[in-house]
Amino acid sequence: MTPQRRQRRSRAGAAVLVFGFISGYCAGTTAAAMRRARSVRRTVRELDGRRIVHSASDAILSIDEHAFILFANPAAAHMFATSVSAMQGGSLSRFIQSTGREARSPLDYFPAGAGRAGRRATDYAVTGIRANGQLFPIEGSISRVEQDGQEICTVILRDVSERHLVQQKLARSHDQLRQLSSALQTIREEERTHIARELHDDLGQLLASLRMDLTLLQRSNGLPEPGRHLIEGMESNLVTAIASLRRIATNLRPRALDEGGLYFALQGLRDEFVERHNIACILMADENELRLDDSASTAIFRIVQEALTNIARHADATSVVLNLDRIDGELLVTIRDDGRGIRAEDMEKAASLGLVGMRERVWAMDGEISISADEPTGTRIDIVLPLAERTI
Numbered sequence: 253m254t255p256q257r258r259q260r261r262s263r264a265g266a267a268v269l270v271f272g273f274i275s276g277y278c279a280g281t282t283a284a285a286m287r288r289a290r291s292v293r294r295t296v297r298e299l300d301g302r303r304i305v306h307s308a309s310d311a312i313l314s315i316d317e318h319a320f321i322l323f324a325n326p327a328a329a330h331m332f333a334t335s336v337s338a339m340q341g342g343s344l345s346r347f348i349q350s351t352g353r354e355a356r357s358p359l360d361y362f363p364a365g366a367g368r369a370g371r372r373a374t375d376y377a378v379t380g381i382r383a384n385g386q387l388f389p390i391e392g393s394i395s396r397v398e399q400d401g402q403e404i405c406t407v408i409l410r411d412v413s414e415r416h417l418v419q420q421k422l423a424r425s426h427d428q429l430r431q432l433s434s435a436l437q438t439i440r441e442e443e444r445t446h447i448a449r450e451l452h453d454d455l456g457q458l459l460a461s462l463r464m465d466l467t468l469l470q471r472s473n474g475l476p477e478p479g480r481h482l483i484e485g486m487e488s489n490l491v492t493a494i495a496s497l498r499r500i501a502t503n504l505r506p507r508a509l510d511e512g513g514l515y516f517a518l519q520g521l522r523d524e525f526v527e528r529h530n531i532a533c534i535l536m537a538d539e540n541e542l543r544l545d546d547s548a549s550t551a552i553f554r555i556v557q558e559a560l561t562n563i564a565r566h567a568d569a570t571s572v573v574l575n576l577d578r579i580d581g582e583l584l585v586t587i588r589d590d591g592r593g594i595r596a597e598d599m600e601k602a603a604s605l606g607l608v609g610m611r612e613r614v615w616a617m618d619g620e621i622s623i624s625a626d627e628p629t630g631t632r633i634d635i636v637l638p639l640a641e642r643t644i
């Protein structure tokens with residue numbers, strides 16, 4: 253080997269050595285750097301996680317498979333009116349009521365399919381027990397993770413006492429409003445009945461006797477021709493006044509409702525509707541099935557009256573079918589028209605009270621009502637009313 257070749261070879265060998273050293277060094281430092289970065293990320297995550305869990309406003313618990321509390325955050329301690337250390341290591345049964353049977357695992361406190369709070373599929377409604385024994389409503393969710401071969405449950409809980417109180421207050425005020433509305437309906441009906449009776453018995457009698465006097469006057473001899481004309485005009489005005497008075501009184505409260513019963517009152521309503529609006533209307537009902545007490549008769553009459561008024565005002569219909577059937581102690585009322593059909597947004601109109609009043613009357617009788625567009629066209633109202641003590 254020439255000295256030049258030897259020199260070239262030793263130079264190449266050195267280069268390989270340096271390269272190997274550098275690449276080995278680089279590889280070593282890269283792995284360490286990656287390990288370090290991973291651990292930093294984990295630490296930051298854990299610190300962040302711990303900070304989040306510690307500052308969370310919801311109570312967070314970690315529970316082992318035997319329902320013992322491994323970890324509780326300060327919000328949990330605050331919620332159960334105790335300390336974190338008093339909770340950790342304790343049994344979940346000290347803080348949450350199990351559902352009847354002896355609870356062994358965390359899921360026994362949150363049984364599938366039972367007590368769902370409803371807002372989310374994973375929410376459960378459970379009852380919490382504060383350190384002083386006070387019970388309170390909780391909404392919670394539970395999730396399971398496998399850690400080192402052990403099953404750990406994370407439970408997130410929220411005290412919903414205030415929401416429950418607000419809901420109860422809302423339900424109470426809703427009830428009171430409903431009672432008020434029902435009382436107002438009754439008062440209104442009584443006043444209508446009273447005014448209709450006064451109009452009929454008082455003013456009606458007066459007009460009838462005036463008419464009789466006029467007839468007597470007409471028969472008397474020696475009346476001058478202009479006077480006779482005047483009396484004829486007065487009599488015709490009187491007849492019109494008597495007819496108007498009857499119409500007004502009937503609109504206020506049909507006498508048929510008090511004297512004949514619901515069936516005849518509905519017949520009168522149907523006849524007047526057909527005559528006034530020129531829309532065909534069939535009434536399918538049995539007189540014997542409609543012998544109901546006053547409040548039920550009045551409510552059904554007013555519901556049908558509002559439905560017919562709506563059909564005349566909004567439906568653009570050519571025919572209506574009223575069906576009243578009594579089946580197994582329930583009255584099924586169906587009102588159908590073949591008009592343009594009610595739309596969903598029609599039922600939300602804030603200023604419209606007709607449908608609201610209809611619903612209120614049905615609910616006041618513990619009944620059910622559905623109002624919808626019909627097939628192929630038109631509107632359909634279906635009402636089911638329990639009639640237990642309403643028959644006369």
Ligand SMILES: Nc1ncnc2c1ncn2[C@@H]1O[C@H](COP(=O)(O)OP(=O)(O)OP(=O)(O)O)[C@@H](O)[C@H]1O
Pocket residue numbers: 562563565566567589591592593594595598599601603604605606607608630631
């Ligand atoms: N039979 C029907 N066909 C088509 N639309 C209807 C029918 N009945 C009701 N509607 C629609 O529903 C809306 C609400 O009816 P609702 O009786 O509550 O109020 P309204 O008749 O407008 O006013 P009011 O308070 O005087 O009764 C109506 O404005 C109308 O648009």
Ligand SMILES: [Mg+2]
Pocket residue numbers: 558561562605606607
């Ligand atoms: Mg209306």
